[in-house]
Amino acid sequence: MRQSKLVTTTRKEISKEEASINAQLLTRGGYVERLMAGVYSYLPLGVRVLTKIENIIREEMSAIGSEEVLMPAIQPKEIWETTGRWNSVDVMFKLKGAGDRDLCLGPSHEEVVTPLVGCFINSYRTLPRSVFQLQTKFRNEARAKSGILRGREFRMKDMYSFHASVADLDAYYDLTTTAYTNVFKRVGLGDRTYKTYAGGGIFTKYSHEFQTVTPFGEDIIHVCKSCAVAINREIIEDLAGKCPVCGLTNLVEEKAIEVGNIFKLMTRFSDACGLSYQDDQGKPQQIFMGCYGIGSSRLMGAVVEILHDEKGIIWPEVIAPFKLHLIALTRTGEEVAKADSLYEALRKRNVEVLYDDRGSVGAGEKFADSDLIGIPTRVIMSARTIAQNAVEVKSRNKKDGTNIGLDEFLTSVSS
């Protein structure tokens, strides 16, 4: 992509209401733009990052046998009355549809998915089942001041599983834990994201969150360094300050951002919706469910909160909007032609490259923009490097670059 054609530019001045680091950097970099508190547009660079994050989540959920569906945001009051939750979800947007019908924008999808998958469950042979969606969710948060970390409209992966026994649910819950760990590793947050014990509600002892440690987190967790798990502050007293895995008490208090959660619903929704399956004796049996969430837009915000410096964002390569940022510091027509031909050579090799071909912008401004946008590798072509038939390659997270011969460079990025 030629940067001269890109819809967005970076910006120095942004709204003072953007207090969070993620919103500041993403807005200045041209990734997102706020429409109102908690409601953002994703600009071309932002769509590229969000799509890559969602594809990683899609791959990991598919790998554990979950099938992708897409459920509606608009939901009728009746299904929420069936489960007794119409008046119990305080962030629910309610609205009126044609014929004065009471509707809501689903803050989650248990009420839809349970009868939906239930249509197709009859004998024990049709279990287990798991479905997930990547969908836009709506929650009428009283306050929304954390950029894309806590939105009134946001992107979320929610997955729901259906099982013939608690043991089967338990096994899938563990499988999902591994899949979640893979997701957080792949987007660059693996080393500071902890499976965190949290309250379990009526039916189970615990649920689990995935919490990413950062000084800017809204949550407080207690990390057990020897087990690499954590405990949410909400239940630490119930546990008498002990790690539920090893029993040790030397836990470290940290601030953290919740990037995912998994929960055993047991028969809460399958019973309310009248679901059952026939066992191998033909007898009806209860169905055990789990639900598993990752906010994909929140995850994008969490990456920015953690992977940045004073100059801008530092994307991990797999979710960066482009793999390379080619910066032309060219003046003569001949130099421009050299940079153009490198850009074309990269495109021909299917390398994702943002090409700063802007003629009217100086080197200092190009470097500042590049640092802010945060593409992991910067490639400079200038009169100096052209004289050496080379480019200067610099990692976003390193101070100095290295000159590399043009052919060697092209070989290295193609492999």
Add this chain to the structure above:
Amino acid sequence: MRQSKLVTTTRKEISKEEASINAQLLTRGGYVERLMAGVYSYLPLGVRVLTKIENIIREEMSAIGSEEVLMPAIQPKEIWETTGRWNSVDVMFKLKGAGDRDLCLGPSHEEVVTPLVGCFINSYRTLPRSVFQLQTKFRNEARAKSGILRGREFRMKDMYSFHASVADLDAYYDLTTTAYTNVFKRVGLGDRTYKTYAGGGIFTKYSHEFQTVTPFGEDIIHVCKSCAVAINREIIEDLAGKCPVCGLTNLVEEKAIEVGNIFKLMTRFSDACGLSYQDDQGKPQQIFMGCYGIGSSRLMGAVVEILHDEKGIIWPEVIAPFKLHLIALTRTGEEVAKADSLYEALRKRNVEVLYDDRGSVGAGEKFADSDLIGIPTRVIMSARTIAQNAVEVKSRNKKDGTNIGLDEFLTSVSS
């Protein structure tokens, strides 16, 4: 994908409220499930088709230089007051947000996109610009009885372009016409979809719809066979029954489904939002806009309305949920192993295949399911074909199949 693992099965009985062909076939085939009138869940087969349609649209819009964005559904009242449309869009869902704030679910996005792209337009050098999104739209239709053809919640591609002159807008409008024609060709509706003249509003003589001829269409158009264009009934009297291209009057009246529309907005929204650019003399000038819609879920419904027979859907290969439907009519363990190994060989070659490995289902039911689901090519492996080291290959739209040697078959699908 093994059919024994697929969340859905086909269904014989469906709600009597599903009057439209698209909803009947898509529901029976396990593609969609109605939550309420005009609001559908997309099941795994449905997500596969919808995603392929949306990727085709994405490719064609990107090919004409449009950049993908994602704008919010939730929009504040104020931006609709700026353009004077808060009370003029009768299908708008309105709701209250935190702090009793008036919000709507955007039925279209001119009010968001105009200031959004406007942020980045200053000199003539920053024009033209075009952005599109694939997003979920909400319209509070009084009646919604056409399955996924007319939804209260539906998927849509909307694109908006910004130009320095009417001539530049005109040129992009023509480019978009070609891109739209490509989309309808690729999804299998090319030979019966007409660029259709429709009312233009205040600023332009015409807008254009893309109308697909079918006996089940809601619209009436008049087709000029010699120009391969059509005229919407709404303006045929104004044109005195004449084709606006060639002037002939021997037009053919047809029923049709609107699958897309393109519209020159001129300066209607850019003026209302206070947008302008500086020309090469530094003087402020008006910005000319176009908007271009394709309902991607509606397009999926239109394909089903047209490409089906009494047995089920007949998907074009590029948007079919799978390329091949491998049907095992196997009894012995050895036969099952042969079919399994063919399935694995296809997967290894990255061929998208649905494998009907169900042991308890007879041949007749498997064939009926396959016809209903509508994957374009059916591949049968049975004791008979195994004896010949072959498979029987049959197109969904042909009556008879052909035996093909196993090696030859694998070579043919890999290329």
